[in-house]
Amino acid sequence: MRRTGTNLPKVGQYNRAVVLDQIQLADGISRVEIAESTGLTPQTVSGIVRRLITEGIVREDGAAASSGGKPRTRLRVNADAGLAVGVHFDPFQLSCVVTDLLGRPLVKLQQPVVPGASPAEITATIAGLVEDMLATTGVARDRVLGLGLATPGPIDQALGALVGPPQLMGWTRVALKDMLVEATGLPVTLDNDATAAAIGECWAGAGRGVADFAYFFFGAGVGGGLILDNQVYRGGSMNAAEFGHQSVQPDGPECYCGNHGCLESLISPNALVAASGLGTYAALRQGVVDGDPMAVKVVEVAAAHLATAVVNVANILDIDLVVLGGHGLRHLETRFRDATARALATRPLARSIRTVRVEVSPLGADAAMVGAAALVLHTTYSPQVSDLLSL
Numbered sequence: 593m594r595r596t597g598t599n600l601p602k603v604g605q606y607n608r609a610v611v612l613d614q615i616q617l618a619d620g621i622s623r624v625e626i627a628e629s630t631g632l633t634p635q636t637v638s639g640i641v642r643r644l645i646t647e648g649i650v651r652e653d654g655a656a657a658s659s660g661g662k663p664r665t666r667l668r669v670n671a672d673a674g675l676a677v678g679v680h681f682d683p684f685q686l687s688c689v690v691t692d693l694l695g696r697p698l699v700k701l702q703q704p705v706v707p708g709a710s711p712a713e714i715t716a717t718i719a720g721l722v723e724d725m726l727a728t729t730g731v732a733r734d735r736v737l738g739l740g741l742a743t744p745g746p747i748d749q750a751l752g753a754l755v756g757p758p759q760l761m762g763w764t765r766v767a768l769k770d771m772l773v774e775a776t777g778l779p780v781t782l783d784n785d786a787t788a789a790a791i792g793e794c795w796a797g798a799g800r801g802v803a804d805f806a807y808f809f810f811g812a813g814v815g816g817g818l819i820l821d822n823q824v825y826r827g828g829s830m831n832a833a834e835f836g837h838q839s840v841q842p843d844g845p846e847c848y849c850g851n852h853g854c855l856e857s858l859i860s861p862n863a864l865v866a867a868s869g870l871g872t873y874a875a876l877r878q879g880v881v882d883g884d885p886m887a888v889k890v891v892e893v894a895a896a897h898l899a900t901a902v903v904n905v906a907n908i909l910d911i912d913l914v915v916l917g918g919h920g921l922r923h924l925e926t927r928f929r930d931a932t933a934r935a936l937a938t939r940p941l942a943r944s945i946r947t948v949r950v951e952v953s954p955l956g957a958d959a960a961m962v963g964a965a966a967l968v969l970h971t972t973y974s975p976q977v978s979d980l981l982s983l
C-alpha cells in the first residue's frame with residue numbers, strides 16, 4: 593500500500609509510522625522501495641529504519657534479488673516485538689483479540705453483552721476479558737502496546753466518549769476511553785465500529801492494497817467506513833460514511849435521525865423482520881436459505897435499496913471497490929452482493945470507464961475487532977495522528 597510521507601522535520605513521528613506501515617504491509621521490502629513509495633528521502637528512510645532496528649521492532653532479512661547492481665536488504669517486522677489488543681463492543685456481544693505486530697491473532701474471546709449493562713459493567717467485562725487473554729497466552733502486560741476499541745458511533749474523539757448510540761439506551765456521553773485506561777492500565781484508542789472494520793479490511797481483508805474503497809457495515813443498523821487515497825476518511829466531526837442514513841425513499845418511514853426513508857430504516861434486521869412477518873431475524877434468514885417466497889421478496893427489495901445507496905456512493909466518491917461486511921449480512925451476502933454488482937455495472941455515470949467491484953468481506957464479523965488491533969499497531973490509521981503512540 594502506498595502512503596505518502598513528508599520531509600518536514602516536525603512530523604518525524606508521522607514518518608516513522610508511515611515507514612513502519614510499509615514494512616508491516618510488505619512481505620520484505622528494501623529501504624529504496626520504501627523511499628520510492630513514500631516520497632521520503634533515502635536519508636530519512638535510513639535514519640528511521642536504523643532506529644526501528646535498534647529498538648528491535650524491525651529486522652534485516654537477507655538480500656532481495658535486484659535487477660543488476662548491489663543486492664538490497666529486505667526489512668521485516670519482528671512479529672514478537674509487541675502485541676496489541678483489539679476489542680469490538682457490539683450492543684449484543686464483546687469480541688476481543690490479541691495480535692502480534694503482523695496482525696496474526698494469538699487468542700480470541702467472545703462474551704455476550706447482558707442487556708441493559710451499564711458502562712461500568714461493560715468496562716469491567718472488557719478488563720476481565722483482557723486479563724483472561726493475557727493469562728491464556730502467558731503474555732506480560734508490558735509487551736502490550738495498547739488497546740484498540742471499536743464501538744457503535746457516534747463518537748466524540750475529544751472526550752473519548754460514546755455519544756448516545758441508538759442501540760445503547762441510557763449511554764449518553766460515556767467517557768469509555770478513560771474508564772478503560774483506568775481499568776486495564778493500557779493506552780486506549782477509540783474508533784467507530786464501522787471505521788474500525790474498514791481498517792481491518794484495509795489491513796487484512798478485501799481492501800488490502802486498494803487505494804479507494806467504501807465499506808458497508810451491517811450490524812443492528814447500517815454503518816460505513818471510507819478509505820480514500822489510502823487514508824481513513826473521517827470527516828470534520830469524525831463521523832463520516834453514515835451510509836445507512838442516506839434517504840433512498842423520500843416518502844419512506846421517519847428514521848430516528850429525523851430523515852425519511854433512510855437505508856437503515858428500510859433494511860436493518862428489525863425492518864426486515866417487520867416486513868416479512870416471520871417473527872425473528874433467524875427465521876427470515878432461514879427463509880431466504882430455504883427459498884421461501886415471502887422471505888426472498890423482502891430481501892430482494894432490501895437489496896434494491898442497498899444497490900441504490902451504493903450507486904450514490906460510487907457516483908460521489910469514484911471508488912474502486914465496495915466491501916459488504918458485518919454479522920448482520922450472514923445468509924444474505926449473495927443476494928445483497930449480486931443486486932449491488934448489477935447496479936454498479938449499469939448505473940454509475942463513470943461505468944464505461946471502469947466497473948466498480950463489490951466484494952463480501954472475507955473477515956466477516958471479525959473485521960471490527962481486527963481493525964481495532966490495527967489502530968494500535970498502525971498509527972497512521974489512528975484518529976489522533978498527532979498523539980502517536982511511541983511504537
Ligand SMILES: [Zn+2]
Pocket residue numbers: 836837838847848849850851854856
Ligand atoms: Zn436516518
